[in-house]
Structures are given as C-alpha cells and as structure tokens.
C-alpha cells in the first residue's frame with residue numbers, strides 16, 4: 351500500500367498543523383521536506399502537486415490535495 355506523503359516545511363505553521371494532525375490521529379505518512387528557503391516549492395515537480403507553490407500539500411496515490 352502506498353503511504354500518504356505530506357509535503358511540508360516545518361518552519362511554517364500550516365505545515366506543522368498537518369504534521370501534528372497526522373501524528374495525533376495515528377496516520378501513517380511520509381514527510382517530504384520542501385525547503386522554502388531553498389526555493390524547493392518552485393520546482394516543477396512540486397508545482398505538479400500544488401500549482402499554488404505553497405506548503406503543505408498531501409499526495410495519496412493519485413490523489414493530490416493542498417489548502418488545509
């Protein structure tokens with residue numbers, strides 16, 4: 351089974367909120383760091399996940415979601 355991926359940068363409050371939500375609710379997930387200070391959110395690969403180029407975003411198989 352494919353694990354839920356959480357694209358986040360812990361520096362940001364919205365990212366921390368999603369990470370805490372997953373941990374508190376026992377959701378099995380993989381954290382993928384998107385380093386805003388290095389501009390990783392502007393990479394074409396990340397833009398395919400979130401065209402708004404913001405974290406957090408989640409991917410579950412083919413399902414992609416952004417906006418908390």
Ligand SMILES: N[C@@H](CCC(=O)N[C@@H](CS)C(=O)NCC(=O)O)C(=O)O
Nearest residue numbers: 362363364403404405406416417418
């Ligand atoms: N409405 C979005 C807001 C997300 C958001 O504002 N993310 C900021 C960090 S706090 C971000 O990725 N900023 C990068 C940018 O806009 O370039 C949500 O709640 O998920």
